[in-house]
Amino acid sequence: MNYQLENDRTILENRLVDAQQEINVLRELCRTLMQKRQIEEKVAEKLSIQSLNDKDEKAEQKTAKQEDESKTTMSTQQRDAGIAGPSKSELSEEGQREKGQSSQSSIVEPLRIEIQEGTMKEPTHTDIKRKLPIGQKDGKAMADQSKRPKMPKESKRAIPEWKPMTRRELLTMKRPATFATPEYRLSRRLPGPQNGQPFKYPKGLAFIGNRLAVCNSDNNMVQIINQDDMCESVLGTFDGQFPKPFRPINVAVSKHKHYFIIDDGNLQIVVCDETKTIIKLIDLRLLGADSPTGIALQNGFILVTDQKVSKLMKLTRDGKCVGQYKEGFPHSVAVNSNDVILVTDNATSRIKCFDSSLNLLHQYCTPGNDNGQLLYPRGIDVDEQNNVFICDWNNHRAVKFKPGGEWQCTLFQIRCPEYIAVADDGRVAVAGETHCIEIYVPSE
Structure with missing residues (x-):
């Protein structure tokens, strides 16, 4: 009876050692998966930034196109009505003056509160994020407003590569x-x-x-x-x-x-x-x-x-x-x-x-x-x-x-x-x- 108990004890000890080895392997697997997930999150963040830049560029192009169309329509209406529009020199002087005021306000008072008709209007999150004029809604920015600097687009080769795997990490391959x-x-x-x-x-x-x-x-x-x-x-x-x-x-x-x-x-x-x-x-x-x-x-x-x-x-x-x-x-x-x-x-x-x-x-x-x-x-x-x-x-x-x-x-x-x-x-x-x-x- 003692021999059988001793034999069973030896078998259980061996199986316990095997179970401990499997636990170590699972721990290494979890660690590897966490590293992979962190890398995927970094890549997704870079891709989201790149997508945001692309959207901003398209929105600005659309706004500029709409303004050009509105100016063309206005000039056509003035010509049909026989009203002489401003000269080129006047337009250039006015554009430079507005551009200077816009750049000054964006640098000195980026978050000021504009008072219109006795009410206080705070800038929205979109206004601050895209640096549009205070109180101006998205998609109606002025054509001469200074554009926000864009982040450089990341190349696919910039994705971080895996480091050489250790002997323990080979178990999770x-x-x-x-x-x-x-x-x-x-x-x-x-x-x-x-x-x-x-x-x-x-x-x-x-x-x-x-x-x-x-x-x-x-x-x-x-x-x-x-x-x-x-x-x-x-x-x-x-x-x-x-x-x-x-x-x-x-x-x-x-x-x-x-x-x-x-x-x-x-x-x-x-x-x-x-x-x-x-x-x-x-x-x-x-x-x-x-x-x-x-x-x-x-x-x-x-x-x-x-x-x-x-x-x-x-x-x-x-x-x-x-x-x-x-x-x-x-x-x-x-x-x-x-x-x-x-x-x-x-x-x-x-x-x-x-x-x-x-x-x-x-x-x-x-x-x-x-x-x-x-x-x-x-x-x-x-x-x-x-x-x-x-x-x-x-x-x-x-x-x-x-x-x-x-x-x-x-x-x-x-x-x-x-x-x-x-x-x-x-x-x-x-x-x-x-x-x-x-x-x-x-x-x-």
Whole structure:
């Protein structure tokens, strides 16, 4: 009963961590939307000012046209009546005199109150805004009135551009609707073996020839499944041998078919064979581990990643640490035929390559959702040609890189892929967010 309660507590803690990560993502999304809204408001304000200038210009042109028409009509009527109108010199002198009075009144007394027939008339809002003569209604300004200076029209290029996005802001980027044409097709989806326990939060995977080892994490076992989806063996009935329930997270298999299983419930590595005989127990707590997630084998050594303590460790078969690299958030590890160690780093969304002494050789990829970019990479594996297969977790896809780190293709899309394994015949197995394993084969 205590084991079950402890197991449930661990599951709830993991889900709480996931929920906290989702909350952080939503906060970043809200902040980005607020910045976008502020920019849109600034652009709308500039457009409204430009529209107001255009309206003023049209109104002034209309007023001037109406005055010209009225003068033309008046002169025509005077000519028909035989009345001589004022000479050009008189009109010019009168216009200059009125212009001087108008400019003086607009500068010295812009807000004076005009007294007409014993009543006080205040200037309206429109009068003040458009600087028309006091008491004059909109659209009846004098032709010689000085025009209000207009604001320069803003060009479309003056709209502020987005600043370079940080790594956190990349999480809120709109993902492409579709990626490149998938190079692999879904062969089948396994909710569990036909003759065994169904999967419940499956984790690490490893191919042994044509068979597949699956860490059925929340069911406390590792299942060996053949090509007919039948369970041939179950590793994990270690009743009473460990203080806490056995909870497998990842698995690696040696050439002698010895299984190296990360037991997250007891923070240890269980080394056993298919007869469930325990060969070795390696206590990872003595090495400072907290939440190991990745494991691989290299020339008799064990490679373990722990992203919670930012460690890549190299252990002997006896559990002695002979080297470590402490940086970033390493999640999974794989080794190619040239003994190059490849690690997915969640901190930088990059793939780091090490030699046998854990010296950093080079790294590739950048954070993003385009070809050649990753967001929170998780599982990793290599095939016989040293091609690299990666779970691009936050972009919901599995991708393939060439041995030198060049982008090759998007294999397929899958929601939140976490662990991946490649068989000798080209099959690819992926464990994602669902309670099943998806098997993909190359498209014809």
